[in-house]
Amino acid sequence: MRLTKTKKRFFFYTSTILLTNVLLLTGCAVGTDYKKPDQWTPSKWEKPAAGKDSQSVVSETNLRTPSPEWWDCFNDPMLSNLEKQVSNSNLDVLLSTQRLLESRAQMQISGADRFPALNASGGYSRTQYSNKSISRAVHRAINSRNGSSLGPMINSSDIDVPTLNEWMDNIDTSWEVDLWGRVRRQYESAHANWQASEEERRGVLITQQAEVAHDYIALRGFQAQLAIVKENQKIAQESLLLAKQRFTGGLVTELDIQTAEAQLDQTVADIPQLEQQIAEQTNALALLLGKPPRALSEEFATVKPIPPVPPQIPVGLPSELARRRPDIRQAESQLHAATAEVGVAVANFYPKVTINAQFGFQSLSFRDLGFWSSRAWNVGPTISLPIFQGGRLKGQLTLKKAQQKEAAIFYQKTVLQAWHEVDNALTAYRAEQLRKENIEKTVKANQRAVYLAQEQYRQGLQNFINVLDAERRLLTSQKDLVQSTTQISTNLVQLYKALGGGWETTFPINPPNKS
Numbered sequence: 001m002r003l004t005k006t007k008k009r010f011f012f013y014t015s016t017i018l019l020t021n022v023l024l025l026t027g028c029a030v031g032t033d034y035k036k037p038d039q040w041t042p043s044k045w046e047k048p049a050a051g052k053d054s055q056s057v058v059s060e061t062n063l064r065t066p067s068p069e070w071w072d073c074f075n076d077p078m079l080s081n082l083e084k085q086v087s088n089s090n091l092d093v094l095l096s097t098q099r100l101l102e103s104r105a106q107m108q109i110s111g112a113d114r115f116p117a118l119n120a121s122g123g124y125s126r127t128q129y130s131n132k133s134i135s136r137a138v139h140r141a142i143n144s145r146n147g148s149s150l151g152p153m154i155n156s157s158d159i160d161v162p163t164l165n166e167w168m169d170n171i172d173t174s175w176e177v178d179l180w181g182r183v184r185r186q187y188e189s190a191h192a193n194w195q196a197s198e199e200e201r202r203g204v205l206i207t208q209q210a211e212v213a214h215d216y217i218a219l220r221g222f223q224a225q226l227a228i229v230k231e232n233q234k235i236a237q238e239s240l241l242l243a244k245q246r247f248t249g250g251l252v253t254e255l256d257i258q259t260a261e262a263q264l265d266q267t268v269a270d271i272p273q274l275e276q277q278i279a280e281q282t283n284a285l286a287l288l289l290g291k292p293p294r295a296l297s298e299e300f301a302t303v304k305p306i307p308p309v310p311p312q313i314p315v316g317l318p319s320e321l322a323r324r325r326p327d328i329r330q331a332e333s334q335l336h337a338a339t340a341e342v343g344v345a346v347a348n349f350y351p352k353v354t355i356n357a358q359f360g361f362q363s364l365s366f367r368d369l370g371f372w373s374s375r376a377w378n379v380g381p382t383i384s385l386p387i388f389q390g391g392r393l394k395g396q397l398t399l400k401k402a403q404q405k406e407a408a409i410f411y412q413k414t415v416l417q418a419w420h421e422v423d424n425a426l427t428a429y430r431a432e433q434l435r436k437e438n439i440e441k442t443v444k445a446n447q448r449a450v451y452l453a454q455e456q457y458r459q460g461l462q463n464f465i466n467v468l469d470a471e472r473r474l475l476t477s478q479k480d481l482v483q484s485t486t487q488i489s490t491n492l493v494q495l496y497k498a499l500g501g502g503w504e505t506t507f508p509i510n511p512p513n514k515s
Contacts, residue, residue: 029181
């Protein structure tokens with residue numbers, strides 16, 4: 001049957017209007033649109049007040065924008081070289097990179113539902129129908145035409161049914177008309193989860209960079225303690241020699257010699273433990289860089305000083321903390337994903353419309369398969385409406401709303417915890433500098449006390465116990481000074497970690513096969 005021009009126009013206009021309405025409907029989406037939550041931000045960084053008798057600290061913070069490579073502020077080339085290797089060598093960073101690729105693939109899978117699915121198929125079948133079934137079909141057809149069921153039954157032996165060969169090739173497509181935004185909300189959630197994975201990877205990198213700096217500073221601190229112990233070993237040896245000289249001269253008893261030897265042995269006893277700690281820190285750095293044990297032993301065999309802190313520390317503005325901290329951005333992306341999932345759960349209550357279409361060629365002969373007269377096609381929508389699900393859809397919606405509220409609370413907790421970490425890091429950084437100031441005075445006083453005690457003992461004005469006490473106090477104060485110096489540099493690392501590490505807008509490395 002051929003269509004007239006009027007019918008063709010009517011069909012064209014009707015299809016156009018229908019398609020326009022469908023496109024307009026697909027522009028809306030049920031559920032709540034995500035809105036970035038408001039954040040509390042202090043007007044300035046709070047600095048703890050120093051005591052009246054304390055001098056100003058030697059390293060102060062300022063509001064200048066820091067460099068993404070914050071470790072360069074220590075002015076230690078070896079530390080900077082280690083930090084540059086972390087993003088490509090650290091196994092935790094590589095694992096998080098793979099998880100990011102998984103999340104990106106999941107986003108791609110979810111996004112595929114936004115487009116029509118197109119498939120091509122071809123087939124061949126060879127069919128032999130039974131004579132009896134054909135005879136019955138012919139008998140029913142004849143009776144139906146005559147309006148009677150009393151017609152004669154055709155003998156199946158009189159019918160010769162040939163074997164049929166059927167060739168076909170088809171292109172079929174299906175597309176869900178996203179009337180309620182279910183597919184878009186689903187893709188929105190997957191995209192937010194991908195962003196959360198990206199921030200998680202950045203957080204892992206910052207943590208590992210801080211761990212490298214922490215272990216490196218600790219290594220230099222143990223080396224400095226070892227140097228102090230060896231220096232005090234010489235002092236103890238001098239005291240032992242002095243005690244022997246006075247014993248030879250008959251000025252003291254053997255008790256002074258034995259006491260001096262005990263002091264020397266006690267001082268030397270710390271050396272193996274410090275060497276063990278140096279070896280452990282070296283292996284810890286090797287593990288962070290994905291290398292086997294003792295791979296860095298030769299590199300760190302040369303003793304170098306503890307990386308000093310600079311006089312000025314750029315920390316940026318407080319209002320930038322939410323942008324800097326990857327855990328805050330990750331929590332925000334998770335909240336975004338949970339909000340989109342609520343929209344998916346709401347859309348599941350509405351009808352689902354899918355348009356299916358198929359076009360191809362069918363023929364009983366392979367030679368006729370390509371002719372236009374062998375074409376076959378069908379097109380039409382499929383509508384499914386949930387009627388009874390046993391409370392499943394309602395339960396899913398309740399679950400997604402609860403997860404959204406949970407994500408909102410977790411985001412609030414993450415932001416609050418970030419501010420606590422920054423405030424604690426600033427306090428610790430300043431307080432340890434003030435502590436070091438007093439320890440330095442103690443070391444100078446103890447050095448003077450050891451000199452005076454040895455001189456007075458040499459002149460017979462003091463007993464040997466005073467010499468030993470002065471040496472012990474000196475060794476203890478010198479260790480405290482090294483530990484405080486190490487702690488100040490470590491606190492600076494902790495401060496940068498609390499601030500979000502580097503503030504780069506792109507990751508230092510690109511994951512493989514990202515495109």
